[in-house]
Ligand SMILES: Cc1cc2nc3c(=O)[nH]c(=O)nc-3n(C[C@H](O)[C@H](O)[C@H](O)COP(=O)(O)OP(=O)(O)OC[C@H]3O[C@@H](n4cnc5c(N)ncnc54)[C@H](O)[C@@H]3O)c2cc1C
C-alpha cells in the first residue's frame with residue numbers, strides 16, 4: 425500500500441498509464457501523482473496545455489493524451505519527479521522510457537545499466553539512449569532508456585555501477 | 589536607543605517578504621537576523637518547491653532565497669539589514685533588546701514589530717540519544733548543503749514527513765547511503781511523490797516503527813528499532829538492527845516564539861499548528877496591537893504560506909503605523925486569497941483547523 429511503503433500498486437500504475445495504442449503512436453507522459461497535494465508546476469510548464477489541474481491547485485493532474493506530444497518539459501519541472509515519458513513507436517520489442525534522474529554520475533548514451541522497478545529492485549539490464557541536461561531543466565536531467573516491452577509497467581529507475 | 593518605524597525579527601522567507609511588502613508600503617524597516625546569512629530555512633533547501641507559481645513552485649529553495657534577496661535590494665533605501673544580531677527580549681513598553689556579534693547589546697524602539705522567528709526542531713527520547721552521530725535534520729542539512737560536509741556514511745532516517753523524506757533524498761544525492769526511513773505513524777506523513785522517489789532508489793520505509801535504542805561506545809555504531817502496535821506500544825521481539833554511523837531525527841518542528849510569550853501576547857497550544865502559537869486576527873496582528881507575526885513562528889506550515897503571511901503582515905503592520913499602500917485593499921484580498929488556496933486541500937486539513945482556532949475576529 426503506497427501510504428505505508430511509497431510503492432504504488434499495479435492498479436494505480438495501470439490507471440495513470442495511457443493505453444498501448446497511444447504509446448505506440450509516439451511519446452506520451454505518464455503522471456504518477458497519486459494523492460492530492462497543493463502543487464501545479466506540471467500544468468504551468470506544459471506549452472501544449474496537455475495537463476489540467478484547474479483553479480484548485482490541490483486537484484490531481486489530468487493528462488490529455490491527445491494534446492501531449494511527450495516533449496518532456498514537465499518531467500524536469502515536477503518537484504515530485506512523478507512524471508515520465510513512454511514511447512512505443514520505435515520498435516515492437518522495446519519501449520523508450522524517459523525518467524528524471526538527479527544523481528551523479530549521469531549515464532552516457534550507449535551504456536548498459538540496471539533497470540529498477542518502483543521498489544528499487546533490479547528487473548533487467550537496460551540500454552541508455554539519450555541523456556539531456558540543458559540549463560532550462562535546472563539540474564533535473566532526463567535520461568531515456570530502451571526497455572523490453574514486458575517491463576513497460578515495471579521500469580521506473582536506473583542504477584549505475586558507481587552509484588550506491 | 590535605535591528608532592525605526594518597523595522592526596522585523598527573523599530573515600527567513602516570512603521576514604524577507606514582510607520587509608519587501610512593508611518597504612513597498614513606504615515604511616522604514618529594520619530587519620534583524622541572528623545568522624550571518626538571510627533566507628532562514630530556504631538556504632538549506634536544494635530541492636524544487638511545491639506550491640503554485642506565485643510562490644515560486646518548482647524553483648529550488650536556495651534560489652527562492654536569491655529571488656527574495658534581489659527584491660529586497662530594490663528597496664534598500666527603505667530597509668536596513670542587521671545580521672549576526674539576536675533579539676533577546678521584547679518589553680511591554682515596546683522596546684526590544686538585541687545582541688550583536690556575541691557581546692554588543694542594543695535597544696531598539698520600533699513603532700511596530702513583526703515576529704518571524706520560524707520554528708525549532710523537536711527531538712526524540714530514547715536511550716543514548718546523545719551519542720555523537722545522532723543529529724537533527726536541520727543540522728544534517730546545514731552540514732551537507734551549507735558546508736558541503738557529509739555527516740557520515742550510513743544513515744537511519746527517523747521520520748517520514750516531508751522533511752525526513754527530502755533530507756533522505758539529499759543525503760543520497762551527496763553519496764551517503766540511507767539504510768531505511770522509519771516513522772512511528774502507521775502511514776507516511778510526507779507527500780507520496782517524495783516517498784516514491786526515495787523508495788525506487790531501493791530505500792525501505794518502515795511505518796509503525798520507532799527507535800528502541802542507540803548503541804555505540806564513543807559514537808553511534810548501531811540503531812535498534814522496533815514495531816509499534818495499534819496502541820503505539822512497542823512489540824517485544826520485533827527489533828531490527830541497523831549498522832549506521834548516523835541517525836537523523838526528523839520528527840517535526842515546533843513554533844519558535846518565546847519573544848511573543850514574553851511580550852504579553854495571548855498564546856494558545858494548538859496541536860495542528862505544532863505547538864504554542866499567538867492568537868491573531870486576519871491581518872496577522874497579535875493581541876498586542878503593535879506586534880504582528882508571520883511564518884512558522886505562528887504555526888508550522890510551509891515556505892509558500894510563510895511568504896504570503898509575510899507579505900500580508902508587512903502590508904498590515906505598515907498600515908497600522910500610518911503607511912497605507914495605495915492598493916492596500918486589493919493586495920490584502922489577494923494575499924488572503926492565496927493563503928486560502930494553499931490551505932484548501934486534503935493535506936492541509938489540520939492547518940485549516942489550526943488556523944481557525946488561532947484566529948481572533
Ligand atoms: C527539509 C525541509 C524541506 C522543506 N521543503 C519545503 C517545500 O518544499 N515547500 C515549502 O513551501 N516549504 C518547505 N519547507 C518549509 C520551509 O522551509 C519553512 O516553512 C519556512 O522556511 C518558514 O519560514 P519562516 O520565515 O517562518 O522561518 P525560517 O525560515 O525558519 O526563518 C526564521 C529566521 O529567524 C531567525 N531568528 C530566529 N530567532 C531569532 C531571534 N531571536 N533574533 C533574530 N533572528 C532570529 C532565524 O535565524 C531564521 O533565519 C521545508 C523545510 C525543511 C526543513
Ligand code: SF4
Pocket residue numbers: 452453469470471472473474475491492493494495496497498499509
Ligand atoms: S511531456 Fe510535454 S507535452 Fe506532454 S504533458 Fe509534459 S510538457 Fe506537456
Ligand code: SF4
Pocket residue numbers: 455456457463464465466467485501502503504505506507781
Ligand atoms: S508538478 Fe508533479 S507533484 Fe506537482 S502536481 Fe504536477 S505531477 Fe504532481
